[in-house]
Amino acid sequence: MSGTASQSALQAAGPVAETLLGVTGVLVAGATLIFVAVMALLALAVRRRGGTVNARWWVLGGGLVFPAVVLAALFVYSQWHKPPWRVAPPRDALIVGVTAHMWWWEVRYRDPATGAEIVGANELRIPAGRPVYLGLSSADVIHSFWVPALAGKMDMLPGRTQHLQLQADRPGTWRGQCAEFCGEQHARMALHVVAEEPAVFEAWLAAQARTAASSPSLSPSLSPAIERGREAFLAHRCNACHTVRGVSEESRLGPDLTHVGSRLYLGAGTLANDNAGLAQWVAHTQQLKPGARMPSSQARIDEASLQSIAAWLSQLK
Numbered sequence: 001m002s003g004t005a006s007q008s009a010l011q012a013a014g015p016v017a018e019t020l021l022g023v024t025g026v027l028v029a030g031a032t033l034i035f036v037a038v039m040a041l042l043a044l045a046v047r048r049r050g051g052t053v054n055a056r057w058w059v060l061g062g063g064l065v066f067p068a069v070v071l072a073a074l075f076v077y078s079q080w081h082k083p084p085w086r087v088a089p090p091r092d093a094l095i096v097g098v099t100a101h102m103w104w105w106e107v108r109y110r111d112p113a114t115g116a117e118i119v120g121a122n123e124l125r126i127p128a129g130r131p132v133y134l135g136l137s138s139a140d141v142i143h144s145f146w147v148p149a150l151a152g153k154m155d156m157l158p159g160r161t162q163h164l165q166l167q168a169d170r171p172g173t174w175r176g177q178c179a180e181f182c183g184e185q186h187a188r189m190a191l192h193v194v195a196e197e198p199a200v201f202e203a204w205l206a207a208q209a210r211t212a213a214s215s216p217s218l219s220p221s222l223s224p225a226i227e228r229g230r231e232a233f234l235a236h237r238c239n240a241c242h243t244v245r246g247v248s249e250e251s252r253l254g255p256d257l258t259h260v261g262s263r264l265y266l267g268a269g270t271l272a273n274d275n276a277g278l279a280q281w282v283a284h285t286q287q288l289k290p291g292a293r294m295p296s297s298q299a300r301i302d303e304a305s306l307q308s309i310a311a312w313l314s315q316l317k
């Protein structure tokens with residue numbers, strides 16, 4: 001799937017992005033027309049020999065009346081075609097909270113059944129065809145939310161909640177990227193939006209609401225190798241920064257790992273999520289994403305424990 005997720009505002013995949021694309025088209029076409037007209041007048045003026053022009057008419061007409069008319073028309077047009085920037089969410093919208101961290105995204109849903117919070121990271125799953133209303137904030141510096149194919153751009157500010165509406169018309173995967181320089185790993189702060197048929201999305205959300213599938217009370221039949229992974233995770237204090245619901249106390253310094261195995265990528269788009277990727281990430285965090293706020297474990301954790309941690313994490317679907 002990597003590499004196929006579009007990150008282009010020119011391939012709009014939902015009504016909000018289509019509106020923005022339409023406005024952009026009108027602005028670019030208008031600016032091109034005016035530019036060509038001015039260049040044509042310039043060419044005429046350069047070639048012209050002698051004669052007089054009514055300077056007053058040109059200055060008033062071209063410098064005042066024309067821009068005033070064009071800008072007024074554009075103002076009315078852009079107000080008419082504004083994306084939905086409302087304070088309250090539309091009635092049928094799915095509401096999701098997204099908090100930016102240096103350099104990853106925390107994503108929060110409400111369990112429709114219980115009202116409990118469901119926390120994920122770096123991936124926004126949404127139902128196709130339904131508006132999604134985002135509450136955007138930051139845990140540290142200023143970041144910016146931008147998934148060009150689905151919506152406009154919105155800054156994410158510490159201590160403040162901003163809103164953005166987005167919608168995908170069809171199932172698919174799109175890539176987004178932090179759009180405000182936020183430090184060393186700003187470039188490796190990608191977010192993937194996965195839109196699914198509403199029924200598939202509901203089933204996914206219900207699965208995310210459950211605690212870790214490998215909680216011993218839920219599945220006593222874990223293979224010993226995977227069970228060792230859970231023990232090593234706790235023994236090496238990974239839970240000081242990571243929540244795995246049903247396994248350890250809550251901590252929000254790093255991404256929630258309760259269902260880490262169900263995500264496409266690790267480290268906010270840094271590498272594909274599979275068994276090998278997980279082992280690599282945990283061993284060589286600082287080589288893969290220098291400065292990321294997680295230590296490399298290569299020197300502290302023996303190879304067998306690393307492999308079992310990776311095996312345990314990857315089956316947390």
Ligand SMILES: [Cu+2]
Pocket residue numbers: 143144178179180181182183186187189
């Ligand atoms: Cu950034």
